[in-house]
Amino acid sequence: xxxxxxxxxxxxxxxxxxxxxxxxxxxxxxxxxxxxxxxxxxxxxxxxxxxxxxxxxxxxxxxxxxxxxxxxxxxxxxxxxxxxxxxxxxxxxxxxxxxxxxxxxxxxxxxxxxxxxxxxxxxxxxxxxxxxxxxxxxxxxxxxxxxxxxxxxxxxxxxxxxxxxxxxxxxxxxxxxxxxxxxxxxxxxxxxxxxxxxxxxxxxxxxxxxxxxxxxxxxxxxxxxxxxxxxxxxxxxxxxxxxxxxxxxxxxxxxxxxxxxxxxxxxxxxxxxxxxxxxxxxxxxxxxxxxxxxxxxxxxxxxxxxxxxxxxxxxxxxxxxxxxxxxxxxx
Numbered sequence: 651x652x653x654x655x656x657x658x659x660x661x662x663x664x665x666x667x668x669x670x671x672x673x674x675x676x677x678x679x680x681x682x683x684x685x686x687x688x689x690x691x692x693x694x695x696x697x698x699x700x701x702x703x704x705x706x707x708x709x710x711x712x713x714x715x716x717x718x719x720x721x722x723x724x725x726x727x728x729x730x731x732x733x734x735x736x737x738x739x740x741x742x743x744x745x746x747x748x749x750x751x752x753x754x755x756x757x758x759x760x761x762x763x764x765x766x767x768x769x770x771x772x773x774x775x776x777x778x779x780x781x782x783x784x785x786x787x788x789x790x791x792x793x794x795x796x797x798x799x800x801x802x803x804x805x806x807x808x809x810x811x812x813x814x815x816x817x818x819x820x821x822x823x824x825x826x827x828x829x830x831x832x833x834x835x836x837x838x839x840x841x842x843x844x845x846x847x848x849x850x851x852x853x854x855x856x857x858x859x860x861x862x863x864x865x866x867x868x869x870x871x872x873x874x875x876x877x878x879x880x881x882x883x884x885x886x887x888x889x890x891x892x893x894x895x896x897x898x899x900x901x902x903x904x905x906x907x908x909x910x911x912x913x914x915x916x917x918x919x920x921x922x923x924x925x926x927x928x929x930x931x932x933x934x935x936x937x938x939x940x941x942x943x944x945x946x947x948x949x950x951x952x953x954x955x956x957x958x959x960x961x962x963x964x965x966x967x968x969x970x971x972x973x974x975x976x977x978x979x980x981x
Contacts, residue, residue, distance in 0.1 A: 654769050655724035656702035656715065664716070668707065675703035676795070685831055701770050715773065728769070794857040794867035801850065801871040803840055805878045805888070809910040809935055811842040816871075820855070838871065843937040845885050846875045881910070886941025888934040891948050894922060899949045909933045909943045916945065924949045 657664050660674040682689055682696040689695065706712050722728055799818060807814075820834045836855060844850070849870045856867025875883055882889045892907060902920035906913050911933060918928070926947045934941025952959060 651728055651769050651772065653719065653722040653724060653726045653728035654698070654702070654767070655719070655722075656705050658724045659698055659702040660706065666706075671703065671706050675699060675707075679703075698767075701767060704766075705770070705773075711773075718773065792860045793865045794859040796867040797856040797869045799869065799871055800874050801838065801840075802874050802876050803844060804876045805881055805883060805910060807840050808844050808873075808875060808883070809842065812840045814838045814840060818869075820857075836869075840873075843886065843935045843940075844873050845935065846873060846883065848873045880908070883935070886935040886937050886939075888941060888943045890943070890945055892916070892928075892945035893948050893950045894918065896949060896951060899923065899947070907943070907945060910935070918947070922947050922949070 657666070660666075660671060660678065662670055662674050666674075678699040679696065681687060682692045682699060684693045684696055687696070704711075705715050797820075801814070801816065803812075814837070816836045816838050818834055818836065819831050836852065838850065838852065840850065849872050852869040852871065854866045855869035858864075858866050880890055888910060890908075892905065894903075894905070897903075898905065898918060899922040900920065902922070903918050904915050905918050907916045907930065909930065914930060914933065916928060916930060924947060928945050928947065930943040930945070932940040933943035955963065
């Protein structure tokens with residue numbers, strides 16, 4: 651039979667930490683899961699990935715595998731030493747210690763009767779698991795994995811909170827113990843003040859568990875804020891432009907400003923200029939510390955002035971000594 655390099659299967663280094671191994675397994679299991687994958691040979695790759703994780707996640711089996719597989723390359727012809735595999739993991743470690751493993755196999759997502767390869771069984775003496783998730787006739791339990799999805803939220807919903815109905819394709823187990831997909835409608839409460847990247851947790855709405863007493867995973871919805879025609883959000887702060895007439899900028903004015911919470915009056919100081927930013931404290935998204943609403947001033951000129959307006963501008967030109975480019979000359 652051919653040697654299986656489980657580290658190569660998972661794409662991790664031989665000194666990879668348990669967390670690295672777990673992350674690699676989850677990523678590949680999602681990629682090759684037969685229910686969702688369109689990859690060639692997804693089912694066989696899914697089983698191979700699960701078998702590799704079943705070996706490397708367990709310190710005792712990993713140590714035995716490392717000892718026995720030293721010097722072998724993936725795909726190389728392999729034969730276990732004489733006496734190895736008689737009983738449950740009873741071949742020893744090669745240094746005089748006797749191994750013993752009889753705890754069953756509970757973590758890989760193997761749902762078919764062909765769960766473990768001949769190579770795996772030659773190392774650990776495992777019996778094949780029947781459909782439904784049982785090893786050696788004894789039921790094993792595994793909590794369901796969490797599921798991550800995204801939800802698009804408008805700024806108005808983020809400000810006021812909302813209730814939404816969300817249709818998702820979810821995984822569940824049929825009476826035969828095999829996974830299947832179905833469409834499920836969930837009611838989601840969007841809390842006030844949610845920001846981009848924040849996650850909303852729906853307890854128990856993830857993937858189902860396997861075996862007696864297993865708990866389902868949770869569903870995590872990552873918030874994506876829908877682009878707004880007027881506002882942009884930076885965490886809890888809201889930003890917008892505020893157009894001003896030239897006389898408002900020169901003389902100062904009380905100007906109505908539209909915010910997510912309604913219209914408020916903003917006092918613009920005399921001598922305001924384009925690019926200047928003013929703040930409306932606490933008028934952003936709600937929260938323990940509410941965000942602010944910032945306006946960036948944009949001084950606008952009349953697009954098509956009539957004769958009287960032009961005359962006023964000409965008088966201003968002839969009497970005002972202000973030179974907006976003088977600062978550039980000095981610098």
